[in-house]
Amino acid sequence: MISVLVDILSWTSFIVGGFFLFVGSLGMVRLVDFWARLHAASIIDSAGVGLILLGMMLQGGVSLVTAKLALIVLFLFITGPTASHAVANAAFMSGSRPHDMVEDVTATVPPKPNKGKPNKGKPKKAKAASSAKSSNTAKASKTIRKKT
């Protein structure tokens, strides 16, 4: 009874893990650039390897084999993301960028120096708006539009 249950569980994890392995390896071939392929590689490194080793642990039972498999899972889960990060960092430092990346220009350009007088333009605009309200003519509203 229990052995059948363990078999079903390990078959399930083998099949799901094999699915992730297959999808990840297809993604390694099909995806467009290096930065997209990182996703496929991390699918294989985490989901595929983890589930297949889980199935092997279920087959191993409570023994030294399971302990060794647990050690392999531990090491792979520490070293896999570290190696992926190292590869991505090396690629980034070499100047590679995603092919459709939009650079945030406002983040890189430093703000213009205000010479210690922040919000210099705002009070004038407020004055103009108040004067337009008081005069209430079409000309004044047009000038305000130009200003803003």
Added chain:
Amino acid sequence: MFSFISLLIFLCMAILMVRLFAGPTLYDRVLALNTFGSCTVLLIGTVGFLAGRPDFLDIALLYALINFVGTIAVLKFFRYRRLGDAVEDADSIMAPEPEEPAK
């Protein structure tokens, strides 16, 4: 069961070989090599179960560690063009571009 999963791992490794040989940049190849090593760890484990000798898992554990160290070593070699010995002008390589002094 183990024959099925080892055949599937073989299939995935064969697909990964395409990226390993056709990768346009170095980093594609290093990434595919790292993933290929993970698949090799799985294959060693399943073949050990298939042969009825789970002692193969020691080899799989060793392979996982060597795979990681090898990936880092390849990346380090292609960045500094040398391994192990001290870099004489480490500052010129490591330091970022000097920024404009803020006025």
